[in-house]
Amino acid sequence: MIRSTLLVLVWVGCPTSAAAQATPRLSLGATLAGVRSVARDAGGRQTSTGISVGGALSIRAGRFSLTADYSEASLRADGASNERGLVEGSTTAAIQVYPWLAVAGNVTAHRAMEADPERWLTWGTSARLELPLIGRQVTGLAEFRQGLGGEVNIPNGGVRSQEGVLGLRFTLLESAFSISLSSRLGTYTAGGRTRTLEHFGIGVGWNAP
Amino acid sequence: MIALMLRRGVGVIALLLLGSCPALAQAPASFLTRGIDAYQALDYDGAAGWLRRALSPPLVEALLPAEQVRGLAYLGATERFRGHVDSAASVFRRMLRLDPRARPDPLIFPPEVMRIFEQTRTGFPIVAISGAPEAFLDDAHPVYRLQLRPSVAHDVALTLDRSDGRIVDTLYAGPVGDSLTIEWSGRTRAGDRVMSGQYWFTATTVAEGPSSCRVRLPLEVAVRGADTIPRPLPVAPRPLPERAGAGDGPAAFVKAALLGSAALALPTLARDADAAHPRFLAAAFGLTGIVGYLRFRKGAPIPENVAANAVARARWQHQVELVTAENRDRQRRGSLWLQVSHPLTLGCGGA
Numbered sequence: 001m002i003r004s005t006l007l008v009l010v011w012v013g014c015p016t017s018a019a020a021q022a023t024p025r026l027s028l029g030a031t032l033a034g035v036r037s038v039a040r041d042a043g044g045r046q047t048s049t050g051i052s053v054g055g056a057l058s059i060r061a062g063r064f065s066l067t068a069d070y071s072e073a074s075l076r077a078d079g080a081s082n083e084r085g086l087v088e089g090s091t092t093a094a095i096q097v098y099p100w101l102a103v104a105g106n107v108t109a110h111r112a113m114e115a116d117p118e119r120w121l122t123w124g125t126s127a128r129l130e131l132p133l134i135g136r137q138v139t140g141l142a143e144f145r146q147g148l149g150g151e152v153n154i155p156n157g158g159v160r161s162q163e164g165v166l167g168l169r170f171t172l173l174e175s176a177f178s179i180s181l182s183s184r185l186g187t188y189t190a191g192g193r194t195r196t197l198e199h200f201g202i203g204v205g206w207n208a209p
Numbered sequence: 210m211i212a213l214m215l216r217r218g219v220g221v222i223a224l225l226l227l228g229s230c231p232a233l234a235q236a237p238a239s240f241l242t243r244g245i246d247a248y249q250a251l252d253y254d255g256a257a258g259w260l261r262r263a264l265s266p267p268l269v270e271a272l273l274p275a276e277q278v279r280g281l282a283y284l285g286a287t288e289r290f291r292g293h294v295d296s297a298a299s300v301f302r303r304m305l306r307l308d309p310r311a312r313p314d315p316l317i318f319p320p321e322v323m324r325i326f327e328q329t330r331t332g333f334p335i336v337a338i339s340g341a342p343e344a345f346l347d348d349a350h351p352v353y354r355l356q357l358r359p360s361v362a363h364d365v366a367l368t369l370d371r372s373d374g375r376i377v378d379t380l381y382a383g384p385v386g387d388s389l390t391i392e393w394s395g396r397t398r399a400g401d402r403v404m405s406g407q408y409w410f411t412a413t414t415v416a417e418g419p420s421s422c423r424v425r426l427p428l429e430v431a432v433r434g435a436d437t438i439p440r441p442l443p444v445a446p447r448p449l450p451e452r453a454g455a456g457d458g459p460a461a462f463v464k465a466a467l468l469g470s471a472a473l474a475l476p477t478l479a480r481d482a483d484a485a486h487p488r489f490l491a492a493a494f495g496l497t498g499i500v501g502y503l504r505f506r507k508g509a510p511i512p513e514n515v516a517a518n519a520v521a522r523a524r525w526q527h528q529v530e531l532v533t534a535e536n537r538d539r540q541r542r543g544s545l546w547l548q549v550s551h552p553l554t555l556g557c558g559g560a
Contacts, residue, residue: 034486036483038479038481040480040481045481047481131464131467131468132464133461133464133465133468133494133497133498133501134461134497134500134501134504134505135504135511135513135514136513137513138497138500138501140464140465140468140494140497142468142471162478162479163478164471164475164478166468166471166472166475166487166490167490168490168493168494168497181490181493182490183472183475183486183487183489183490185475185476185478185479185482185487186479187478187479187480187481187482194479194480194481196479196480196481196482198479198482198483198486200486200489200490
């Protein structure tokens with residue numbers, strides 16, 4: 001993991017003339033989403049639902065960007081009365097290959113506050129498409145993340161993960177603010193246990209002019 | 210009478226003989242000396258012959274201006290004593306054209322000569338312009354000084370003219386008494402630095418009558434150290450299309466359809482996924498595709514592109530204004546190299 005992190009840092013920090021000359025630009029975002037978590041193992045399947053609130057910070061310099069996001073959710077299992085927490089965070093270092101395509105390396109972590117808390121840490125690569133659908137006012141987003149490895153605090157024979165994100169972003173003409181509608185689905189498998197996390201919600205974003 | 214004829218004849222023969230001598234032909238100063246000697250010997254005809262020859266082309270070109278002035282003073286006095294008053298006045302006008310401040314020496318010439326000269330001078334207003342033959346105008350040397358020296362106090366207009374005759378600026382208009390120093394900052398009437406090229410300083414005597422003179426001082430200007438920056442290129446070399454093309458609507462629909470299909474396929478990532486939300490999103494993509502298709506039908510205006518182009522144009526124009534101002538400032542700060550030549554006198558009646 002350390003080696004992968006170093007590789008990502010070297011990749012992000014690798015100077016190019018364009019990046020060196022670009023002025024960093026800041027973006028902030030906040031999300032409110034419905035969350036559905038499904039934990040499956042040999043003993044059966046448990047589904048929890050709730051609401052998550054989160055935020056994201058992104059810095060872009062030329063073709064390079066670095067994004068960190070964090071969210072917290074309170075989930076209630078089917079048939080249960082008590083709520084459990086879910087904390088998620090990720091860091092993404094991306095390079096814009098084309099105006100509509102970015103590739104990235106990312107590290108994702110989440111912790112489910114259950115009777116026996118699970119702490120998942122995965123890392124991998126991703127590709128993100130941004131396609132203008134109605135000018136630049138409405139943009140379609142699609143992202144797929146493929147896990148390359150990970151760690152989890154349960155007996156496992158290796159961590160596998162995949163994640164997909166689809167969304168629509170609405171930007172007012174010449175405005176720094178945007179509203180987005182997105183659906184995110186992630187699946188994490190280790191040692192016969194699979195956790196599926198689904199988010200569907202809205203977000204607001206602000207791009208520094 | 211016979212003696213006079215003999216004397217004239219001898220003088221003419223002597224002039225012809227000397228004129229054919231190459232050594233003397235190359236030494237007009239010696240003609241001048243002989244003429245002055247003849248004047249002092251009261252041989253006025255001989256003096257007139259020697260002096261006119263020395264002061265006529267091509268020999269006169271070998272004489273210094275001060276020598277010419279001296280010779281003209283003796284020639285004017287000679288003509289006076291020969292009884293040719295008009296010729297004397299004409300010679301004195303020529304002397305004043307050469308140097309408006311020149312005067313016959315009253316210790317050498319008698320009052321009757323000085324009287325004719327003064328009469329000529331007061332009726333012949335002309336001004337001399339002089340300045341350093343070469344000069345730089347920059348921050349350390351902000352002005353170029355010109356001196357106006359008139360033959361007699363009178364009104365003068367001093368202008369800077371282009372080679373095509375158009376006036377760049379009027380530097381002075383008013384009376385000039387003994388002498389006057391005019392300072393020129395190297396700028397036009399609008400306050401801009403003059404461009405490289407040929408100019409004239411023109412001093413025009415403001416006086417009625419045929420004796421009104423113009424004196425022009427040729428000026429060559431070279432702008433140095435004022436490299437300007439190029440005009441910026443437009444921010445976007447190709448502006449965004451302001452009307453939709455034939456393929457824009459279908460392209461929007463196809464992109465939305467692809468994303469909608471991806472949304473429908475998203476639940477296949479996980480066994481336990483719920484397909485409801487992705488379906489909702491797929492419907493939103495479908496609706497967006499339809500709106501995009503209708504919005505971008507061929508020829509439909511694209512307001513966001515119009516606005517973006519307007520913003521890009523405004524930014525570019527702002528940059529152009531900045532560059533123009535910077536270039537104007539650089540031109541103002543750049544140094545000018547000035548070179549002036551000998552003055553020319555024009556339009557003096559009776560000279």
